[in-house]
Amino acid sequence: MHKITPFLLLVFLLSASCTSEILLAPVKIDGKWGYVDKNGKMVINPQFDEAGDFKEGLAGIQLGSKWGFIDRAGKMVSKPQFDGAKDFKEGLAGIRLGSKWGYMDNSGEIVINPQFDEAGDFKEGLARVNLGSKWGYIDRAGKMVSKPQFDGAWMFQEGLAVIKLGGEYGYIDSTGKMVLKPQFNDAWGFQEGLARIKLGGKWGRIDKTGEMVLDPQFDEPKDFKEGLARIKLGDKWGYMDKTGKIAINPQFDEADGFQEGLAGIKLGGKWGYIDKTGKIVIKPQFDDEPWSFQEGLAVIKLGQKYGYIDKVGKIVINPQFDRAYPFQEGLATVELDGKWGCIDRTGKIVIKPQFEFTGEFRFKEGLATIGYRKGGYIRDDSKYGYINKSGKIVIKPQFDFAYPFQEGLAKIKLEWDGEWGYIDKSGKIVIEPQFDDAEDFKEGLARIKLGGKYGYIDKSGKIVINPQFDDAEDFKEGLALIKLDNKWGYIDKSGKMVSNPQFDDVWRFHEGLALIRLGDKWGYIDKRWEIVINPQFDEAWGFEEGLAWIKLRGKYGYIDKSGKIVIKLQLGFFAWDFKEGLARIKLDNKWGYIDKTGKTVSNPQFDEAEDFKEGLAKIKLGGKYGYIDKSGKIVINPQFGGARNFKEGLAGIQLGNKWGYIDTSGKIVINPQFDEAEDFKEGLAKIKLGDKYGYINKIGEIVINPQFDIARDFN
Numbered sequence: 001m002h003k004i005t006p007f008l009l010l011v012f013l014l015s016a017s018c019t020s021e022i023l024l025a026p027v028k029i030d031g032k033w034g035y036v037d038k039n040g041k042m043v044i045n046p047q048f049d050e051a052g053d054f055k056e057g058l059a060g061i062q063l064g065s066k067w068g069f070i071d072r073a074g075k076m077v078s079k080p081q082f083d084g085a086k087d088f089k090e091g092l093a094g095i096r097l098g099s100k101w102g103y104m105d106n107s108g109e110i111v112i113n114p115q116f117d118e119a120g121d122f123k124e125g126l127a128r129v130n131l132g133s134k135w136g137y138i139d140r141a142g143k144m145v146s147k148p149q150f151d152g153a154w155m156f157q158e159g160l161a162v163i164k165l166g167g168e169y170g171y172i173d174s175t176g177k178m179v180l181k182p183q184f185n186d187a188w189g190f191q192e193g194l195a196r197i198k199l200g201g202k203w204g205r206i207d208k209t210g211e212m213v214l215d216p217q218f219d220e221p222k223d224f225k226e227g228l229a230r231i232k233l234g235d236k237w238g239y240m241d242k243t244g245k246i247a248i249n250p251q252f253d254e255a256d257g258f259q260e261g262l263a264g265i266k267l268g269g270k271w272g273y274i275d276k277t278g279k280i281v282i283k284p285q286f287d288d289e290p291w292s293f294q295e296g297l298a299v300i301k302l303g304q305k306y307g308y309i310d311k312v313g314k315i316v317i318n319p320q321f322d323r324a325y326p327f328q329e330g331l332a333t334v335e336l337d338g339k340w341g342c343i344d345r346t347g348k349i350v351i352k353p354q355f356e357f358t359g360e361f362r363f364k365e366g367l368a369t370i371g372y373r374k375g376g377y378i379r380d381d382s383k384y385g386y387i388n389k390s391g392k393i394v395i396k397p398q399f400d401f402a403y404p405f406q407e408g409l410a411k412i413k414l415e416w417d418g419e420w421g422y423i424d425k426s427g428k429i430v431i432e433p434q435f436d437d438a439e440d441f442k443e444g445l446a447r448i449k450l451g452g453k454y455g456y457i458d459k460s461g462k463i464v465i466n467p468q469f470d471d472a473e474d475f476k477e478g479l480a481l482i483k484l485d486n487k488w489g490y491i492d493k494s495g496k497m498v499s500n501p502q503f504d505d506v507w508r509f510h511e512g513l514a515l516i517r518l519g520d521k522w523g524y525i526d527k528r529w530e531i532v533i534n535p536q537f538d539e540a541w542g543f544e545e546g547l548a549w550i551k552l553r554g555k556y557g558y559i560d561k562s563g564k565i566v567i568k569l570q571l572g573f574f575a576w577d578f579k580e581g582l583a584r585i586k587l588d589n590k591w592g593y594i595d596k597t598g599k600t601v602s603n604p605q606f607d608e609a610e611d612f613k614e615g616l617a618k619i620k621l622g623g624k625y626g627y628i629d630k631s632g633k634i635v636i637n638p639q640f641g642g643a644r645n646f647k648e649g650l651a652g653i654q655l656g657n658k659w660g661y662i663d664t665s666g667k668i669v670i671n672p673q674f675d676e677a678e679d680f681k682e683g684l685a686k687i688k689l690g691d692k693y694g695y696i697n698k699i700g701e702i703v704i705n706p707q708f709d710i711a712r713d714f715n
Contacts, residue, residue, distance in 0.1 A: 024072055026051040026059070027340075033061070035074075036351075044074040056088040057417065058106055069093070069108065071417040078108035089121040091452070092140060101129070103142070105452070112142035124156040125470075125486060126174060137161070137176065139486065140470075146176030157189035159505070159520075160208065169197070174486060174504070179520060180210045192224050193539055193551075194242065203231075208520050209538055213554045214240070225257035227586075228276060237265070239278075242574060247589040248278035259292035261608075262311060273298075273313070276589070277607055281623065282313035294326040297345065306334070308347075310657070312641070317347035330691065330709070344691050365405040367394065367425065384412075386427075395427035406440035409459060420448075422461070431461035442474040445493060454482070456495075465495035476508050479527075490529070499529040510542040513561060522550075524563070533563035541577065547596060549575040549583075558583075558598070567598035579611035582630060591619070593632065602632030613645040616664060625653070627666070636666035647679040650698065659687070661700075670700035686711050 024035040024043060033051035035044040050062035058069045058077055066080035084096030092103040092111065102114035103122075118130035126137045126145060135153035137146040152164030160171045160179065168182035186198035194205045194213065204216035218231040228239040228247055238250030239258075254266035262273045262281065272284035290309075291299040297308045297316065307319035308327075323335040331342045331350065341353035367386040385397035401413035401420075409422045414433055421433030437449035445456045445464065455467035456475075471483035479490045479498065487501035505517035513524045513532065523535035539551035547558045547566065555569035574586040582593045582601060591609035593602040608620035616627045616635065626638035627646075642654030650661045650669065660672035676688035684695045684703065694706035 024054055024059075026053065035059075043072075044070070052087065056091065056106060058088055058093075060085045060087065060093075067095075073415070073417050075417065077106070078104065086119075086121060089123065090125065090140070092122050092127075094119045094121065094127075103127075112138070120153075120155060124159070124174065126156055126161075128153040128155065128161075135163070137172075145174070146172060154189060157191065158193070158208075159517075160190055160195075162187045162189055162195075171195075173520065179208075180206075192242070194224070207538055207551075207554065209553075211538075211554060213242075225259065225263075226261070226276070228258055228263075230255050230257060239263075241586075241589055245588065247276075248274070254289070256289070256292060259294070260296070260311075262293055262298075264290045264292065264298075271300075275607070275623065279623070281311075282309070291326050294328065295330070295345075297327055299324045299326060299332075308332075316345075317343070346691060348691075365408070365425075367405055367410075369402045369404065386410075395423070395425075398427075403440070406442070407444070407459075409441055409446075411438045411440065411446075422446075430459075431457070439474065442476065443478065443493075445475055445480075447472050447474060447480075456480075464493075465491070473508070479509065481506055481508065499525075507542060511544070511546070511561075513543055515540055515542055515548075524548075532561075533559070544577040544579070545581070545596075547578055547583075549577070566596075567594070577611070580613075580615070580630070582612055582617075584609050584611065593617070601630070602628060610645055613647070614649070614664070616646055616651075618643050618645055618651075627651075636662070644677075644679055647681065648683070648698070650680055650685075652677040652679065652685075661685075669698075670696070 024037060026033050027036050029046045032046035033048040034042055034046035035051070037043050048061040048063060052060040054072060058071055060067055061070055061080070063080040067082045067085035068076060068080035069078040069085070071077050082095045082097060086094035088106060092105055094101055095104050095110070095114070097114045099117070100114035101116045101119035102110055103112040103119070104110045116129040116131060120128040122140065126139055128135055129138050129148070131148040134148035135150040136144060136148035137153065139145050150163040150165055154162040156174060160173055162169055163172055163182070165182040169184040169187035170178060170182035171180040171187070173179050184197040184199060188196045190208065194207060196203050196205050197216070199216040202216035203218045204212060205214040207213050218233060224242065228241060230237055231240050231246070231250065233250040236250035237252045237255035238246060239248040239255070241247045252265040252267060256264040258276065262275060264271055265274050265284070266289070267284045270284035271286040271288070271290050272280055273282040275281050286300045286302065288301040290301070293311060297310060299306055300309050300319070302319045305319035306321045306324035307315055308317040308324070310316050321334040321336060325333045327345060330345060333340060334343050334353070336353040339353035341349055342351040344350050367388055369384050369386055383397035384399045384402035385393055386395040386402070388394050399412040399414060400416045400418070403411045405425065409424060409430065411420050412423050413420055419433040420435045420438035421429055422431040424430050435448040435450060439447040441459065445458060447454055448457050448467070450467045453467035454469045454472035455463055456465040458464050469482040469484060473481040475493065479492060481488055482491050482501070484501045488503045488506040489497060489501035490499040492498050503516045503518060507515040509527065513526055516523055516525050516531070516535065518535045521535035522537045522540035523531055524533040526532045537550040537552055541549050543561065547560060549556060549558050552569055556575040557565050557569035558567035558575065560566050576584040578596065582595055585592055585594050585604065587604040590604035591606040592600060592604035593609070595601050606619040606621055610618040612630065616629060618625055619628055619638070621638040624638035625640045625643035626634055627636040629635045640653040640655060642659070644652040646664060650663060652659055653662050653672070655672045658672035659674045659677035660668055661670040661677065663669050674687040674689060678686040680698065684697060686693055687696050687706070689706040692706035693708045693711035694702055695704040697703050
């Protein structure tokens with residue numbers, strides 16, 4: 001957090017303002033920075049010379065020339081003393097004293113002494129550091145895992161990090177081992193299993209073995225978004241898929257990444273949108289590059305004003321703002337006459353523009369969390385409580401944090417910066433707040449964190465497995481994954497080590513086998529902790545219905561539990577899990593389905609396709625959604641602008657701008673009338689009217705009136 005210009009800080013903050021992930025937003029009034037909540041209430045008075053965003057519960061602030069950290073109550077956790085500071089990442093923040101960098105934890109204690117010339121954020125447990133113009137990596141204890149030797153170094157992504165030696169780029173793993181020697185003119189981090197590299201002035205892509213899956217040929221390839229990546233040939237932009245095949249021919253003057261199924265493109269000086277087939281669905285008409293779609297709406301500019309369009313290109317909020325940003329959790333940040341505020345999805349101003357700069361909870365086990373204050377239900381600026389299925393408040397709002405019930409208990413916080421504890425369904429605190437972090441109960445035990453280490457408690461609050469692990473997962477089928485010294489193993493409910501930490505990565509058991517990684521290869525172990533399928537695959541997935549998809553030398557196929565390849569490896573083919581006997585596959589940018597013999601039961605022909613649910617699968621053709629049966633026959637014609645999977649015999653569908661429900665014959669049983677509609681669970685479905693959520697039953701009757709700003713499914 002070196003000196004930040006107001007404009008750069010503004011750009012950084014706006015993407016998170018007015019959301020519940022960032023509960024407070026920095027604002028500047030009369031030259032000083034403070035913080036407001038989502039209703040515009042000033043909760044930390046303007047007093048700082050600079051102020052950063054809250055990350056992991058703390059925000060960096062500057063007084064005079066020194067930086068410190070505050071919590072969400074405005075309490076000084078670390079008084080201003082540092083010459084420079086960075087955001088918290090993975091529990092640690094870089095701090096500078098004089099010319100040297102070190103790290104502090106969220107208690108304000110310096111845990112790695114300032115000694116480095118430069119220091120990066122922690123990611124995947126490691127941070128890059130610089131000593132005497134060379135880069136290396138340290139772990140969270142400050143131990144050097146790769147001594148400073150590189151001319152350049154970048155953060156770890158998907159287990160590998162880009163490094164630079166002698167003008168060439170290569171990759172190391174988390175032990176510091178060189179897995180791909182420096183050989184590229186330029187290189188980027190791995191994303192979705194692939195990384196872009198540059199050779200001879202052209203860009204291509206490699207997998208984690210270093211195999212070239214796309215020969216260098218493009219001028220400017222970008223990252224994959226929703227399965228497609230932008231590429232440039234000559235002066236035109238198009239898109240390729242993960243097999244390296246050009247899916248949409250280069251033809252656009254400029255192009256953005258896909259988000260929510262659409263991408264912005266520029267033709268003839270104007271911007272519009274295309275779908276994943278390359279079809280123009282919103283004709284180029286906008287002056288400035290539009291934002292990506294978020295929550296179904298996108299920011300556009302006409303003339304000198306900003307507004308919002310929906311996915312059919314209809315202007316739903318007229319251009320009227322001097323600047324505007326995307327919606328996040330139902331609110332968007334806008335500027336009018338030099339002041340910033342927030343609007344809802346109808347365009348109504350909910351926080352009036354007044355600032356110079358501004359930067360869930362579910363129904364479970366019959367109860368749902370709600371936020372409440374005088375005047376109505378809110379999201380997060382006051383206290384949380386719980387309602388039952390009739391909408392009656394059964395636990396009055398009193399908590400600053402409250403999560404869904406799991407196995408009869410729910411984790412809560414009494415204060416923003418306090419500890420975690422648990423309540424029962426009467427609202428009684430049964431385990432006093434005392435933990436730095438806490439998770440839901442699973443199989444009778446819950447993960448907790450004390451003093452930077454993870455352990456487990458039972459429902460009486462007794463610590464049954466002492467905090468000792470660097471990381472840990474929930475219990476499943478009597479076992480839990482734990483991490484020690486950067487390796488993963490398993491413990492049982494007594495805390496006994498049943499598989500010593502030895503694997504670089506481990507997934508949970510599924511159908512009796514667990515996916516493990518040794519080095520850069522994937523294999524499988526059984527519950528005796530024996531390797532039953534040797535690590536040999538470049539990519540792999542968990543078993544589903546007896547089969548698992550794997551990738552080897554750029555080709556996808558399926559193996560059975562003996563490790564035998566039962567559906568042969570194929571190029572240009574992308575595979576998915578089996579569900580209800582069929583699996584989705586993608587070929588030439590179209591989706592189809594195969595059975596467990598590998599036979600194609602529905603040729604790749606759909607623009608989108610989902611797993612089978614209750615005997616039917618949702619598909620998209622020509623911009624509309626319909627459904628097919630297991631023979632591949634279209635049984636409900638593509639006709640809907642939006643659609644959901646079948647749950648409890650009904651599926652949500654969209655006609656025009658309204659949602660209703662159909663049965664498995666395709667008959668509309670609840671007329672489209674809602675602004676949003678979710679799946680049925682336990683006989684009820686969440687719906688939205690205007691800007692409030694409520695619940696309906698299966699005949700479409702409103703059983704809990706729309707009154708909530710946020711609501712979750714019954715479960």
